[in-house]
Amino acid sequence: MVPLGARSYSIAIGAGLLNDGARWQEAVGSRRVLIVTDDIVAGYYLDRLTETLGDAIEPCVLPAGEAHKTLATAGRVWNRLMDARLARDDLLIALGGGVVGDIAGFAAACYQRGIDYLQVPTTLIAQVDSAVGGKTGVNHPLGKNMIGAFHQPAAVIADIGTLATLPAAEYRAGLAEIIKYGVIADAEFFAWLETHLDALLEQDQAALAHAVGRSCAIKAAIVAADEHEHGRRALLNLGHTFGHAIETGLGHGHWRHGEAVAAGMVMAADFAARLGLMERRDVTRLRDWLIRAGLPTWAPAELQAERILELMAGDKKVRGGRLRLVLPHGIGNAETTADFDRDALGRMLIEGPPDA
Numbered sequence: 033m034v035p036l037g038a039r040s041y042s043i044a045i046g047a048g049l050l051n052d053g054a055r056w057q058e059a060v061g062s063r064r065v066l067i068v069t070d071d072i073v074a075g076y077y078l079d080r081l082t083e084t085l086g087d088a089i090e091p092c093v094l095p096a097g098e099a100h101k102t103l104a105t106a107g108r109v110w111n112r113l114m115d116a117r118l119a120r121d122d123l124l125i126a127l128g129g130g131v132v133g134d135i136a137g138f139a140a141a142c143y144q145r146g147i148d149y150l151q152v153p154t155t156l157i158a159q160v161d162s163a164v165g166g167k168t169g170v171n172h173p174l175g176k177n178m179i180g181a182f183h184q185p186a187a188v189i190a191d192i193g194t195l196a197t198l199p200a201a202e203y204r205a206g207l208a209e210i211i212k213y214g215v216i217a218d219a220e221f222f223a224w225l226e227t228h229l230d231a232l233l234e235q236d237q238a239a240l241a242h243a244v245g246r247s248c249a250i251k252a253a254i255v256a257a258d259e260h261e262h263g264r265r266a267l268l269n270l271g272h273t274f275g276h277a278i279e280t281g282l283g284h285g286h287w288r289h290g291e292a293v294a295a296g297m298v299m300a301a302d303f304a305a306r307l308g309l310m311e312r313r314d315v316t317r318l319r320d321w322l323i324r325a326g327l328p329t330w331a332p333a334e335l336q337a338e339r340i341l342e343l344m345a346g347d348k349k350v351r352g353g354r355l356r357l358v359l360p361h362g363i364g365n366a367e368t369t370a371d372f373d374r375d376a377l378g379r380m381l382i383e384g385p386p387d388a
């Protein structure tokens with residue numbers, strides 16, 4: 033449950049939920065429904081959901097991929113909503129990964145000034161992060177996620193069985209966001225992830241349900257405390273300032289977002305250790321886990337320190353010209369700070385990763 037007063041909503045997590053007719057009946061009721069999905073997810077799961085729903089109208093199938101997360105694509109959803117004459121009390125369903133969820137959520141936020149939508153995430157990143165919390169939006173040619181709105185879903189229904197068809201690299205990228213929750217908020221969960229990584233890599237359903245559930249619970253608590261990111265919600269961006277610099281520096285699409293976040297988290301942790309905020313052995317624990325998960329743990333050598341610093345200076349978290357970083361204070365706790373020596377950051381980037 034994400035406790036937001038009248039806008040509170042439930043998060044259902046389990047295998048086979050796409051076929052759970054009673055659950056869908058409860059979520060949809062007698063409303064008309066437009067399913068928004070992408071052309072890859074549609075091939076796997078659209079028929080299944082359509083059958084469960086019974087009489088959904090002609091779906092809106094978007095081209096898959098970040099390149100299509102644009103205002104023009106959101107326009108296709110609005111066209112479909114208009115064609116089908118959906119009313120303000122009808123319902124939109126976002127079936128897919130973070131791209132579909134962000135576009136469909138944004139379309140729902142704007143259509144008739146806001147209609148209900150359900151998040152039905154089918155990637156690991158979407159199940160543990162993007163489907164929860166109400167951030168919706170599209171990219172602008174000059175910046176990622178620059179056009180958007182906060183619009184909370186009416187419910188989240190995460191069928192972990194859908195992850196079986198996700199490409200392995202996409203799945204691993206999602207694991208980075210899961211360990212992030214352990215680092216920022218829950219040392220016990222971090223330790224559980226250390227002992228259950230093999231089970232997660234094998235997609236053991238019980239382990240996966242626990243990992244997705246705990247991740248969503250941590251995110252829900254943070255969102256409930258700071259829905260519009262005036263403070264604590266920024267902790268969810270651990271590793272993202274370094275990560276965005278890597279993604280932009282290499283050119284979007286070269287590294288997956290979760291891969292860049294993995295490297296960014298180790299860089300943030302290493303910097304925290306240099307500042308005396310974190311034990312070196314905890315940095316090693318994080319790094320070792322990410323290596324076992326098959327994820328990168330530092331920016332690629334081809335990105336020079338100066339370029340990374342330059343890109344970090346353009347981050348959304350810069351306030352009054354001062355770069356702010358989310359830094360772990362050990363495992364299970366993190367803070368956002370602008371109070372650090374920029375030269376020390378530069379030295380770390382020049383020296384590169386510590387030896388294992």
Ligand code: NAD
Nearest residue numbers: 072073096129130131132154155157161162167194197198
């Ligand atoms: P995505 O939606 O592009 O999905 C990745 C790929 O997997 C796509 O090709 C998709 O078609 C395919 N796919 C999805 N589910 C599948 C399945 N079950 N089986 C096979 N293939 C499947 O990307 P993503 O990694 O889910 O999400 C990244 C996006 O999410 C970015 O745009 C990012 O900005 C956004 N995001 C938003 C938030 C938020 O809070 N709103 C948080 C994190 C990320």
Ligand code: GLY
Nearest residue numbers: 161165167265268
């Ligand atoms: N993904 C970060 C947030 O939802 O705030």
